Amino acid sequence: MIANYGYRDGSGEYYVTIDTDRCIECEARWCVDACPQSLFAIEADDYDDEVATIAVTARKQLKEKCSGCKPSGGYESLPCTTACLPAAITHSW
C-alpha cells in the first residue's frame, strides 16, 4: 500500500509517503530512531501488517516538523530516507 500522510494548504503540498509493501520486508526499522522529531511509529495497519506510520499528532504539522531536516536546516539528505533500507519513504517537497 502507498500511504500518503500529510496535507495540502495554501503554501503547498506536504506529504510523506510510505510504501508499506517495501516497509514490511525491512527488519531494521531504523526510521523510528533516525527521525529527530520521532515522527515514525511501527504499528499494525488495517490488514494486520506491522509497518511504519506517521504519528497521528504530527500529520497536520509536517511542514513544521520536517523543516529542521530540509536543506534550510543544514541537511544534505533526510535522516529518514537515508535510514530507510528498502527506500520506502519519500517526501513530496
Added chain:
Amino acid sequence: MTEEKHEFWRWSERIWRADGIDWKEAGSITVGVDVGSVSSQAVVLTDGRLFAFCSTRTGSNSPDSAIKAVGGALQGTGMTIEDAQYVVGTGYGRVNVPFANRAITEIACHARGANFMAGSGVRTILDMGGQDCKVIRCDDKGKVLNFIMNDKCAAGTGRGMEVIADTLGVPIEDIGARSFEIDEEPAPVSNVCTVFAKSEATALLKAGWSVNRVLAAYCSAMAERVVSLIDRIGVEKDFFITGGIAKNVGVVRRIERKIGVEAVKLPAKSNLDPQIAGALGAALFAYALLRKEQKAGAAA
C-alpha cells in the same frame, strides 16, 4: 413576533431495514459503526447480508453518536447491540465507539464498502466526507493500494456545503439540481475555504449574481479542489464516489467533467446509500474478522 427558522443545511436522516429477514435465525450478526465528523452511520449484517442501516447526524459526543446510530438501525427489530457478535468502529470517532471489538480506519472501510456497493471493478474511490476528503485506490477485493487525504481544513467538504446552503437559503438537497439552472457556467469561486467562501458568496449576491449562479460557482470550486487531490494519485476506472456529497449532482458532474471519467452510480431502485459506505465496510470487516476468529477457534 416569532420568526420561523429554516435549517437549510439539514439533510435527511435515514433508516432502512431489509424485509423478510428473521435475524433470530441468522448464524452471525455483525455491525459496523462509522462516527464521522458530521454524520454517523450504523450498518447491521446478518450472515454477511445487509439487514439494516441508519444514517444520522453526529452530536458533540462520539459514544452517544454511535449509540444513536445503532439505536436507529435496530429500532423496532427486537435486536440489541449485545446480540451482535462482532462490532467494528470506523471514522474519526472510531476509538470512542463503546461497544466496538476493533477500530479500523475509514480509508480501509470505504474501500471495502465501495467494493460491495459498486462491484469488484471499482479501482478509485473518492470519499467526500463532512470535514475531509480522501482518494483511495484499491484492488478487486477492496484492499487499499494507495490513499491520500486532506483533513487539514473543511474547505470543499460536506460541512462547507451546509454553510453555503444556510448562507444562500437553499435546502441542501436542492443545491445540485439548482446549480445547473443557469445560462452559462460561471468561473469557480476563488476560495473554497468555508469561511471565505461564505463571504465571497454574499459579495457575489450583492454584485447581482443569481443564487443558482453562485451555487454553480461554489460546486465548481469544490470539484476543482478534489480534482487536484485525485490528480495526485491518478484515477483508474471504475470510479466511485462515497460520502454525503456523492448525492450532490452539482459537484459530482463537475468532477466527472474535469477528470473525464464518469462515476459509477447506484441503480435508482437500490436501497444502498453512498453515505453508508464506511459503516458498510466496517460491518464487512466485522464479518470477516468474526469468521477468522471462529475458524481459529474451531482449529484449536
